[in-house]
Amino acid sequence: MKVVVCIKQVPDTKGGVKFNPDGTLDRAAMMTIMNPDDKAGLEAALRLKDQYGAEVTVLTMGLPKAEDVLREAMAMGADKGVLVTDRVLGGADTWATSQTLAGALRNMEYDLIITGRQAIDGDTAQVGPQISEHLNIPVISYAQNLKVEGDSVIVERQFDDRYHVLKAKMPCLITALAELNEPRYMTPGGIFDACRAEITVWGRADLKDVEDSNLGLKGSPTQIAKASDKVRKGAGEKVSLDPGESVDYIVGKLKEKHVI
Amino acid sequence: MDFTLRKEHEMARSLFREFAEKEVKPLAQEVDETEVFPRGTVDKMAKNGFLGIPVPKEYGGQGCDPLTYVMCVEELSKVCGTTGVIVSAHTSLCVDPIMTFGTEEQKQKYLIPLAKGEKLGAFGLTEPGAGTDAQGQQTKAVLDGDAYVLNGSKIFITNGKEADVYVVFAVTGTVEKRGRMIKEISAFIVEKGTPGFSFGTKEKKMGIRGSSTYELIFTDCRVPKENLLGKQGQGFKIAMHTLDGGRIGIAAQALGIAEGALERTIAYTKERKQFGKSIAAQQNTQFQLADMATKVQAAQLLVYKAAMAKATQKEYGFEAAQAKLYAAEVAMEVTTKAVQLHGGYGYTREYEVERMMRDAKITEIYEGTSEVQRMVISAALLK
Numbered sequence: 001m002k003v004v005v006c007i008k009q010v011p012d013t014k015g016g017v018k019f020n021p022d023g024t025l026d027r028a029a030m031m032t033i034m035n036p037d038d039k040a041g042l043e044a045a046l047r048l049k050d051q052y053g054a055e056v057t058v059l060t061m062g063l064p065k066a067e068d069v070l071r072e073a074m075a076m077g078a079d080k081g082v083l084v085t086d087r088v089l090g091g092a093d094t095w096a097t098s099q100t101l102a103g104a105l106r107n108m109e110y111d112l113i114i115t116g117r118q119a120i121d122g123d124t125a126q127v128g129p130q131i132s133e134h135l136n137i138p139v140i141s142y143a144q145n146l147k148v149e150g151d152s153v154i155v156e157r158q159f160d161d162r163y164h165v166l167k168a169k170m171p172c173l174i175t176a177l178a179e180l181n182e183p184r185y186m187t188p189g190g191i192f193d194a195c196r197a198e199i200t201v202w203g204r205a206d207l208k209d210v211e212d213s214n215l216g217l218k219g220s221p222t223q224i225a226k227a228s229d230k231v232r233k234g235a236g237e238k239v240s241l242d243p244g245e246s247v248d249y250i251v252g253k254l255k256e257k258h259v260i
Numbered sequence: 261m262d263f264t265l266r267k268e269h270e271m272a273r274s275l276f277r278e279f280a281e282k283e284v285k286p287l288a289q290e291v292d293e294t295e296v297f298p299r300g301t302v303d304k305m306a307k308n309g310f311l312g313i314p315v316p317k318e319y320g321g322q323g324c325d326p327l328t329y330v331m332c333v334e335e336l337s338k339v340c341g342t343t344g345v346i347v348s349a350h351t352s353l354c355v356d357p358i359m360t361f362g363t364e365e366q367k368q369k370y371l372i373p374l375a376k377g378e379k380l381g382a383f384g385l386t387e388p389g390a391g392t393d394a395q396g397q398q399t400k401a402v403l404d405g406d407a408y409v410l411n412g413s414k415i416f417i418t419n420g421k422e423a424d425v426y427v428v429f430a431v432t433g434t435v436e437k438r439g440r441m442i443k444e445i446s447a448f449i450v451e452k453g454t455p456g457f458s459f460g461t462k463e464k465k466m467g468i469r470g471s472s473t474y475e476l477i478f479t480d481c482r483v484p485k486e487n488l489l490g491k492q493g494q495g496f497k498i499a500m501h502t503l504d505g506g507r508i509g510i511a512a513q514a515l516g517i518a519e520g521a522l523e524r525t526i527a528y529t530k531e532r533k534q535f536g537k538s539i540a541a542q543q544n545t546q547f548q549l550a551d552m553a554t555k556v557q558a559a560q561l562l563v564y565k566a567a568m569a570k571a572t573q574k575e576y577g578f579e580a581a582q583a584k585l586y587a588a589e590v591a592m593e594v595t596t597k598a599v600q601l602h603g604g605y606g607y608t609r610e611y612e613v614e615r616m617m618r619d620a621k622i623t624e625i626y627e628g629t630s631e632v633q634r635m636v637i638s639a640a641l642l643k
Contacts, residue, residue, distance in 0.1 A: 187309040189322030
């Protein structure tokens with residue numbers, strides 16, 4: 001069984017967010033972590049490795065320093081790492097990113113592809129399902145639990161306060177929620193091995209069956225009009241009234257703001 | 261010369277730091293208050309390979325270098341001195357001598373489960389009358405057929421009742437050395453549960469209170485002949501070699517405690533306001549912090565240098581003694597200043613620096629007091 005996990009190096013938002021003048025994220029200036037949903041997806045794959053001896057490959061697209069996130073995944077137990085990096089791929093939105101990753105995945109063998117539900121820097125939840133569309137394989141999103149049965153996967157898909165149970169024949173793609181599991185730590189020996197391991201590096205020329213018009217900033221239909229850090233909310237307003245007056249006051253405020 | 265850490269060491273540090281923050285720190289105060297050995301944490305460390313860091317992979321270890329191990333003890337001790345010494349005593353004092361002096365059979369039987377963390381290790385050298393003076397040993401081992409029969413007791417044994425495998429020293433006879441008769445000391449691997457091996461009192465300590473410190477008692481305890489570690493009479497050499505490594509572990513523990521106290525003090529002095537401004541804005545505080553940070557940095561360089569010496573040199577006792585002496589005294593000084601800068605709050609158990617000051621004191625005493633380190637260092641200078 002071969003599992004490919006798509007992971008993303010994302011800014012550690014605990015350290016604050018910085019932007020380039022064009023509104024895109026200044027990734028080079030920020031501390032980075034493995035995207036939490038992706039990490040849960042990786043853990044799910046590593047459990048398949050523990051249970052069935054699955055071979056786990058991690059795939060990422062990014063700047064050369066995104067190699068770090070691959071080494072972290074390998075220090076946790078992934079067998080191989082593939083980095084897709086090329087100047088012409090920069091500035092990609094979800095469409096261009098999924099095209100790029102699908103172009104890389106066409107070169108790889110897989111029974112199961114796992115992506116995180118969404119990345120904490122974009123929060124779109126689009127890349128995973130888009131990849132499945134490009135590769136023409138089934139997708140089950142928002143996985144909160146997963147198991148393999150024969151040549152199929154059975155997934156609990158989160159849905160409001162309940163979940164759906166879906167079964168899909170492999171090859172297929174699953175998008176994982178951080179709630180899926182508690183990811184393991186790296187091991188010290190795993191770190192040493194990962195730092196000595198070869199990482200496969202691919203550029204534009206290595207992507208299969210992808211048009212230039214679908215790649216990079218030029219191939220991205222999404223335009224970022226403006227981006228900003230979180231705006232601090234004001235201190236709010238405290239009023240001390242009896243319950244009846246309080247209701248009238250709140251309703252008045254909501255009307256004033258055209259909420260109701 | 262380059263002081264930049266390699267990628268694997270940076271990653272290992274971030275791993276140990278994350279583990280310490282998530283798994284160890286939340287329990288540190290409770291472990292100190294209740295004096296309960298943190299078995300759950302030890303199990304988690306075992307699962308993650310922290311109990312066999314410098315052991316080759318073929319013996320169940322992680323195949324890393326002494327610097328990685330030192331960083332592990334440092335980061336754990338930053339949040340909990342007890343947890344730091346559990347790993348240090350296990351690795352430096354039990355795993356290391358078996359790895360260095362054990363036969364292939366002993367490595368297969370003991371080193372592999374110890375390195376995997378399936379078993380915990382301890383070391384028994386100190387006796388009521390034999391601390392710094394290892395020649396004062398009273399515990400005797402007499403060969404009787406296929407076993408050595410041990411009689412005597414050991415005190416202040418770290419991981420005492422919680423360990424499974426013990427490296428124990430005993431007198432096996434007398435030998436002549438430079439015209440004088442001296443005790444011949446040998447080392448043995450003793451398993452918990454061996455008939456005649458029991459535990460005495462648990463020590464009630466000032467610091468590292470979650471660490472299980474016990475007396476070991478041997479009464480006609482038959483230890484199989486094949487559990488002799490090294491050759492008969494090699495015990496003193498094994499003990500001294502082992503303590504050279506152990507001192508690097510304790511130096512790392514002391515360093516971690518000092519770093520932890522410094523971090524908390526920086527945070528506290530920025531928050532605490534007196535006379536309308538933070539106490540960090542007072543020049544006295546600034547100068548104290550500057551001195552503390554400089555000494556901590558110097559201690560780290562000595563500790564890392566000793567770890568590198570262990571990786572590359574046959575003898576590293578000098579570097580180990582300097583690292584332990586300096587890091588332990590820095591730990592005591594920095595934690596004392598940390599309590600002072602915390603004022604009245606620092607004296608309460610609500611703030612961690614109080615615990616750190618108590619934990620720091622032992623690093624000046626065990627595995628060779630600061631005075632012993634000075635003897636080792638000066639002996640090397642004057643030989």
